[in-house]
Amino acid sequence: MTYSVTRTKNYHYVIGFVCVVMLILLILLPTFLGKASLRLATEMAGYMALAVMWNLLAGYAGVMSIGQQTFVGIGGYALFILAGFSGLPLIPSILSAGIISALFAIPVGFILFRLNGAYFAIGSWVIAEIFLLLTAQSVWLGAGSGMSFPTAVAKSFGNSTERAALFWWIALTIAIVAFTTAYFWLRSSRGLALTAMRDDETAAASLGVDITRNKFAVYLLAAAIAGMVGSVLFLGKLRISPTAAYDINEWTASIIFIVVIGGIGRLEGVIIGVFVFFTLRYYLADFGTYYLMALGAIAILMMIKLPKGIWGIVYEKMEIEIFPLRRNIIQTQKEKPSHH
Amino acid sequence: MLKLQNVSFQYGALTIPDNVSIEVFEGEAVGVIGPNGAGKSTLLDLIMGSKTPQRGKIFFNNREISVFTSQKRCAIGIARAYQIPRPFYGMSVFENVLVGATLGGRFRESIVYEKCFLVLEKTGLIEKAQEQAGSLRLLDRKRLELARALATSPKLLLLDEVAGGLTDIECQDLISTIRRVNELGVTIIWIEHIVHALLAVVDRLCVIDQGQKIADGIAHNVIELPKIKEIYMGTPE
Numbered sequence: 001m002t003y004s005v006t007r008t009k010n011y012h013y014v015i016g017f018v019c020v021v022m023l024i025l026l027i028l029l030p031t032f033l034g035k036a037s038l039r040l041a042t043e044m045a046g047y048m049a050l051a052v053m054w055n056l057l058a059g060y061a062g063v064m065s066i067g068q069q070t071f072v073g074i075g076g077y078a079l080f081i082l083a084g085f086s087g088l089p090l091i092p093s094i095l096s097a098g099i100i101s102a103l104f105a106i107p108v109g110f111i112l113f114r115l116n117g118a119y120f121a122i123g124s125w126v127i128a129e130i131f132l133l134l135t136a137q138s139v140w141l142g143a144g145s146g147m148s149f150p151t152a153v154a155k156s157f158g159n160s161t162e163r164a165a166l167f168w169w170i171a172l173t174i175a176i177v178a179f180t181t182a183y184f185w186l187r188s189s190r191g192l193a194l195t196a197m198r199d200d201e202t203a204a205a206s207l208g209v210d211i212t213r214n215k216f217a218v219y220l221l222a223a224a225i226a227g228m229v230g231s232v233l234f235l236g237k238l239r240i241s242p243t244a245a246y247d248i249n250e251w252t253a254s255i256i257f258i259v260v261i262g263g264i265g266r267l268e269g270v271i272i273g274v275f276v277f278f279t280l281r282y283y284l285a286d287f288g289t290y291y292l293m294a295l296g297a298i299a300i301l302m303m304i305k306l307p308k309g310i311w312g313i314v315y316e317k318m319e320i321e322i323f324p325l326r327r328n329i330i331q332t333q334k335e336k337p338s339h340h
Numbered sequence: 341m342l343k344l345q346n347v348s349f350q351y352g353a354l355t356i357p358d359n360v361s362i363e364v365f366e367g368e369a370v371g372v373i374g375p376n377g378a379g380k381s382t383l384l385d386l387i388m389g390s391k392t393p394q395r396g397k398i399f400f401n402n403r404e405i406s407v408f409t410s411q412k413r414c415a416i417g418i419a420r421a422y423q424i425p426r427p428f429y430g431m432s433v434f435e436n437v438l439v440g441a442t443l444g445g446r447f448r449e450s451i452v453y454e455k456c457f458l459v460l461e462k463t464g465l466i467e468k469a470q471e472q473a474g475s476l477r478l479l480d481r482k483r484l485e486l487a488r489a490l491a492t493s494p495k496l497l498l499l500d501e502v503a504g505g506l507t508d509i510e511c512q513d514l515i516s517t518i519r520r521v522n523e524l525g526v527t528i529i530w531i532e533h534i535v536h537a538l539l540a541v542v543d544r545l546c547v548i549d550q551g552q553k554i555a556d557g558i559a560h561n562v563i564e565l566p567k568i569k570e571i572y573m574g575t576p577e
């Protein structure tokens with residue numbers, strides 16, 4: 001008997017084809033949608049990227065960060081400084097925003113990774129608050145009232161319709177980069193390490209998984225993506241202020257909701273989660289505070305009743321993976337050699 | 341090869357193990373016995389690095405490893421099968437073993453596939469290679485513990501009660517597997533309550549009681565010591 005390993009099943013070719021078609025439709029979205037809908041789609045793409053990263057962090061690497069708004073905020077401010085006031089072209093500015101966020105994540109992570117469990121979570125939040133306070137004290141960043149993106153520079157990106165399309169494409173690209181990076185990461189042997197950490201950190205360590213290094217690597221990637229998301233979303237708003245930039249509700253609580261609903265520790269989950277979240281927001285936003293309470297209640301109910309999330313259930317019942325990560329073993333019966 | 345020097349670990353007010361020294365030589369198979377709660381598993385925690393001793397030192401091949409991470413200890417050739425299995429629930433049995441082979445052995449994934457299949461065959465898990473580890477029964481989980489540890493190609497293998505619950509035939513299989521591993525040059529420390537299984541493999545026996553090492557020597561001599569008989573009196577083994 002011999003065995004070999006494959007990653008894909010036949011239905012994945014169909015899924016691959018569907019993905020390509022969807023991608024084309026998404027790229028062409030500005031031809032079907034108006035400005036307002038396009039802005040919503042842009043926001044969704046940004047949230048998707050953040051959720052994919054938070055899922056990697058908390059769902060796989062066991063990094064319980066509730067301070068990812070730190071890097072969203074840094075990215076937003078970096079973009080306003082670079083593209084708005086320093087004359088750097090847009091795309092390099094967005095990339096730099098990602099890099100700057102990741103650079104900040106190095107010392108921040110260095111401090112946080114000394115803390116465990118709940119202390120890490122609280123520490124990550126405290127650090128976000130520190131950045132908020134520091135930014136609010138910085139006159140060159142507009143202090144507490146923040147800054148507006150210079151109109152002249154904004155106009156150089158086109159009229160408001162063209163800008164909406166441009167920002168959509170940028171956000172779409174970031175979401176796709178986040179998703180495919182996460183996917184290929186999880187498929188690789190580093191992903192094997194992350195998945196092992198997800199299930200049992202102690203056992204993973206004793207089988208050779210470098211826990212700290214893997215956590216840090218995911219943390220840096222997540223910071224870079226958060227920085228880029230922050231840059232494009234605040235560019236869309238043309239305004240940034242400390243409370244909006246480092247907002248825990250907006251950039252972490254909603255993201256946790258998305259990941260929990262969709263299925264923590266499952267790549268596919270975030271796609272479902274994003275749609276559920278935006279649907280709920282659409283229908284419930286008019287109820288003001290009750291909307292937030294409803295979201296909280298749903299998340300808590302979900303954690304108690306369906307801790308594996310929507311996709312976790314689907315996966316368990318049907319063993320379907322839209323994005324194949326499993327290693328399937330194929331058994332090939334060899335011709336028995338004749339006896340001599 | 342492995343040297344514990346006056347090692348102690350504190351569980352609050354409880355010191356277990358308390359000032360224990362053991363030296364294990366290359367190629368040896370050492371059995372560890374002792375009553376429940378004696379501190380046997382804690383000893384393995386200290387060797388594997390999931391706990392660090394408050395006092396004492398641990399050496400591996402003359403290098404002090406007392407504060408090494410588990411990952412580093414795995415990289416220098418120590419592997420462990422846990423008493424209470426800790427499978428990676430959401431991964432297949434094959435992938436569980438692959439973690440040890442590729443990350444522990446530090447090889448590219450595709451190179452070690454063959455080896456994983458071999459280990460799975462050797463531990464009787466090949467039929468279940470595709471199953472989710474979380475769906476395995478206790479017996480198979482224990483097999484998986486052994487399989488994963490073996491997949492890292494260890495120089496020192498730490499086994500914690502891997503024979504409990506096996507039928508006689510399965511136990512014989514396990515004994516011959518472990519013996520073969522030992523014959524290939526892997527040093528073994530094996531904690532086991534099923535003494536006859538232990539005696540079929542090990543040449544040396546250590547007895548731990550209340551955190552203390554109370555006997556250490558040639559297996560058949562140790563088992564005949566009056567104080568050991570006393571501890572084991574009334575137990576069917």
Ligand SMILES: Nc1ncnc2c1ncn2[C@@H]1O[C@H](COP(=O)(O)OP(=O)(O)OP(=O)(O)O)[C@@H](O)[C@H]1O
Nearest residue numbers: 351354356374375376377378379380381382383423
């Ligand atoms: N997390 C813990 N906190 C406090 N005490 C603990 C903890 N873990 C173990 N102990 C205590 O330490 C002692 C040694 O435990 P250990 O698991 O090493 O024993 P053992 O010899 O392996 O026993 P067994 O044969 O039952 O596996 C026990 O008395 C146990 O109650």
Ligand SMILES: [Mg+2]
Nearest residue numbers: 380381382423
């Ligand atoms: Mg034990």
